[in-house]
Amino acid sequence: MSRVYNFSAGPAVLPEAVLKEAAAEMLDYRGTGMSVMEMSHRSKAYDDIIKAAESDLRDLLHIPDNYRVLFLQGGASQQFAMVPMNLMKNRAADYIITGQWAKKAYQEAGMYGQANAIASSEDRTFSYIPDCSDLPVSENADYVYICENNTIYGTKFWTLPDTKGKDLVADQSSCFLSEPVDVAKYGLIFAGAQKNVGPAGTVIVIAREDLIREDVLEGTPAMLRYKTHADAGSLYNTPPTYGIYICGKVFKWLKEMGGLEEMKKRNEKKAKLLYDFLDQSRLFKGTVEKKDRSLMNVPFITGDEALDALFVKESKAAGLENLKGHRTVGGMRASIYNAMPMEGVEKLVAFMDDFEKKRG
Ligand code: PMP
The missing domain is CATH 3.40.640.10 (Type I PLP-dependent aspartate aminotransferase-like (Major domain))
Known part of the structure; x- marks a missing residue:
């Protein structure tokens, strides 16, 4: 399994x-x-x-x-x-x-x-x-x-x-x-x-x-x-x-797990890892105003639809599923609900970093 x-x-x-x-x-x-x-x-x-x-x-x-x-x-x-x-x-x-x-x-x-x-x-x-x-x-x-x-x-x-x-x-x-x-x-x-x-x-x-x-x-x-x-x-x-x-x-x-205070801490930590990566990336970009960012759903784009599609395809092959954005907006979206472990977000960020580096 x-x-x-x-x-x-x-x-x-x-x-x-x-x-x-x-x-x-x-x-x-x-x-x-x-x-x-x-x-x-x-x-x-x-x-x-x-x-x-x-x-x-x-x-x-x-x-x-x-x-x-x-x-x-x-x-x-x-x-x-x-x-x-x-x-x-x-x-x-x-x-x-x-x-x-x-x-x-x-x-x-x-x-x-x-x-x-x-x-x-x-x-x-x-x-x-x-x-x-x-x-x-x-x-x-x-x-x-x-x-x-x-x-x-x-x-x-x-x-x-x-x-x-x-x-x-x-x-x-x-x-x-x-x-x-x-x-x-x-x-x-x-x-x-x-x-x-x-x-x-x-x-x-x-x-x-x-x-x-x-x-x-x-x-x-x-x-x-x-x-x-x-x-x-x-x-x-x-x-x-x-x-x-x-x-x-x-x-x-x-x-x-320690109740909702603890979940909030964990969710903030997971979201911060992903948003911090997006904010320094030269390839990926978050799509919403920083002050209004959700801790649960993180949309991002490369600005190139073909590259977005390639990212979704390659991430799937790497065991990172369902990163395609909503059908009405395109791009990517990572939903990182309570049950998504920190390791999942770490793996995603490492994959994004690698994807970016491969493209110079
Ligand atoms: N409200 C929000 C915020 C949602 O995200 C969704 C589904 N994605 C809905 C309502 C609709 O939910 P349902 O499919 O259960 O009717």
Whole structure:
């Protein structure tokens, strides 16, 4: 068996220890005689799994008691609709457009009410985070929406916008659990699991209790109401049982690693190694403003498309997989989530250095 260094933006690398443990439990989960995949979601064994997952997540993020944790399906994209359907009481919301995912969420919200784009970085291909210190927040806005880490473009909000008292909703899909966050600063956080915490198919929502409302937009299906899932402890219907089980293992792994303070340190160290190399390179160039750089997704280019393609091809042959940039932007992108070890980034930098030297 040989594993590669997988720089995929998602589904992405998971901790090897978690995969090994899941493999060992595959045929007989702790004396139940079945795998977690084959187990009723109403069984005692599964109840323990989902409860432990929530409790470990609460520990990691110090989630206040007045916030609910939901394990849902439909990916992060489904939240683009669920957020307005459940939160748009005044039928108005403000969106900050920092990339394709924020734009999709904004467009989706426009189907349910007045979605206002109050800031955008589209003028320079989303290569920066706009100044959000004095935004024209709408008086009747039900919330202000951000995509906190922009997976495709490699930018991150290092300062949260001043929402002027409105609830902040954040898509944290690609930075979830990569560092500590103060949950109380948000009304609602959501994250697709397939980057930092588990397999695709699970999405985690952390919502302040008062935002889990009965009076949602008319016609909102039961499955798309937060309240349906909150009232049923995420067991209204069959949840993505195996995905939640793996997320739970990742949460335990994160605790064992020292929690989110420690992950932040490790992630900063990995990102610094790569950014420092990019900043001194004569061949490779980072594509975003330095102050807004993501710790998770690092896009870079050579400036020559044929050379970019050659780099992707040769890096793959060297066991460094999925370095091709997003299909809409080209170039390269290294996603260096929690589970990417330092050695992976060291190998990548050594490979880039070698690639550069060969070209004089
Ligand atoms: N938001 C962000 C920040 C993402 O990176 C992605 C997927 N790459 C999505 C939303 C969409 O996620 P999904 O495919 O789970 O719907």
